[in-house]
Amino acid sequence: MHLKNLQLIQFKNYSKAKVTFSEEINCFLGINGSGKTNLLDAIHYLCLTKSAFNSVDMQNIQHDQSFFSMKAEFEKANKSIEIQCILESKKKKQLLNNGKAYEKMSEHIGLLPVVLIAPDDTALIKEGSEERRKFFDSILSQLDKNYLAKLVRYNHFLKQRNALIKQFAEQNRFDRNLLEPYDLELISLSNWLYQERTLFIERFKPSLLHHYSEISGQREAVEIRYESHCAKADFEEHFHNSLQKDLIRKRTNVGIHKDDFVFEIDGYPLKKFGSQGQQKSFLIALKLAQFQIFKEVTNTKPILLLDDIFDKLDDYRIGKMMELVAHHEFGQLFITDARPERTKNILKDIDADIVYFDIEKGAIKDRF
Numbered sequence: 001m002h003l004k005n006l007q008l009i010q011f012k013n014y015s016k017a018k019v020t021f022s023e024e025i026n027c028f029l030g031i032n033g034s035g036k037t038n039l040l041d042a043i044h045y046l047c048l049t050k051s052a053f054n055s056v057d058m059q060n061i062q063h064d065q066s067f068f069s070m071k072a073e074f075e076k077a078n079k080s081i082e083i084q085c086i087l088e089s090k091k092k093k094q095l096l097n098n099g100k101a102y103e104k105m106s107e108h109i110g111l112l113p114v115v116l117i118a119p120d121d122t123a124l125i126k127e128g129s130e131e132r133r134k135f136f137d138s139i140l141s142q143l144d145k146n147y148l149a150k151l152v153r154y155n156h157f158l159k160q161r162n163a164l165i166k167q168f169a170e171q172n173r174f175d176r177n178l179l180e181p182y183d184l185e186l187i188s189l190s191n192w193l194y195q196e197r198t199l200f201i202e203r204f205k206p207s208l209l210h211h212y213s214e215i216s217g218q219r220e221a222v223e224i225r226y227e228s229h230c231a232k233a234d235f236e237e238h239f240h241n242s243l244q245k246d247l248i249r250k251r252t253n254v255g256i257h258k259d260d261f262v263f264e265i266d267g268y269p270l271k272k273f274g275s276q277g278q279q280k281s282f283l284i285a286l287k288l289a290q291f292q293i294f295k296e297v298t299n300t301k302p303i304l305l306l307d308d309i310f311d312k313l314d315d316y317r318i319g320k321m322m323e324l325v326a327h328h329e330f331g332q333l334f335i336t337d338a339r340p341e342r343t344k345n346i347l348k349d350i351d352a353d354i355v356y357f358d359i360e361k362g363a364i365k366d367r368f
């Protein structure tokens with residue numbers, strides 16, 4: 001699978017841009033703030049229906065403009081797929097596949113797998129559990145439409161139950177019959193999603209540990225543990241017993257929306273005790289494991305977006321990544337860097353079709 005070309009209108013700092021890509025390695029080069037990452041983000045948008053960096057869709061429309069449009073042609077299994085995404089202010093985002101609009105954005109998820117490695121984006125490690133749930137849910141959803149459908153249903157019922165609980169608490173009344181259908185649905189969906197997450201982590205873990213030891217060259221032992229209320233044999237009871245607490249806090253406190261994936265280093269939490277280098281290695285290992293699982297399950301190499309890795313990683317880790325590139329472990333690659341000479345030097349011995357793009361203030365100036 002690869003991206004053949006991309007057209008942007010009023011997306012972030014691009015007024016208008018049109019570009020064709022190499023099937024192998026594409027490098028976006030230009031000074032800080034020129035718009036290199038914005039190009040990666042446009043690719044992310046078209047593959048996953050949203051920005052990797054700004055979750056407020058409207059903020060991705062160019063300042064002082066009222067819409068953005070982006071269009072790209074992908075090739076997958078010898079078929080051409082044209083994806084267009086249009087967002088007008090105060091209107092619903094539109095996504096079209098070969099000219100036909102999707103009814104739901106979720107229908108598109110999984111068609112065009114993509115993995116983004118942005119070593120500075122350590123929120124996945126440092127922030128709360130929501131970031132990690134989002135990461136694993138995104139992978140599972142891209143791999144299995146049924147998972148995504150069940151997750152969407154869970155979130156819908158959770159929202160409804162929370163609204164009802166809030167109403168009960170504020171009106172100082174309570175009706176068990178009204179609550180019961182939501183409870184039953186949330187308990188059943190929690191159990192189902194828990195099983196899927198458990199099976200996934202069992203498969204993901206060996207790949208994560210392998211990539212960590214490869215990329216870090218360190219001997220410390222890393223670990224990933226999946227924690228969930230559903231792991232308890234009496235989960236259903238636990239859910240019901242939480243009702244008083246739910247009414248006080250005006251929301252549902254038990255269920256898979258509270259799951260976490262704990263990362264450890266030598267038995268201690270990575271976010272507290274891991275060095276910056278160890279955290280970065282872990283982050284890359286997570287993404288490489290993601291890449292590998294996509295490749296195995298879908299038989300397709302995802303598009304790989306490497307944001308600023310030459311600047312943010314040390315020589316050892318860059319060397320390890322480049323070994324993977326040289327051995328053609330990846331499919332189509334997009335790399336950003338503010339220092340053209342460094343990129344050219346790092347890639348000089350790689351036997352691949354490499355195209356460099358000169359990016360300047362939201363414009364693609366040159367292709368060489």
Ligand SMILES: Nc1ncnc2c1ncn2[C@@H]1O[C@H](COP(=O)(O)OP(=O)(O)OP(=O)(O)O)[C@@H](O)[C@H]1O
Nearest residue numbers: 012013032033034035036037038059060061062063
């Ligand atoms: N909605 C928007 N409208 C116009 N410009 C925007 C919008 N959103 C972001 N930008 C601009 O995009 C630029 C940042 O682009 P980007 O993150 O792609 O830079 P970069 O080349 O990757 O930089 P760096 O090398 O520092 O990572 C900034 O100048 C920012 O102001």
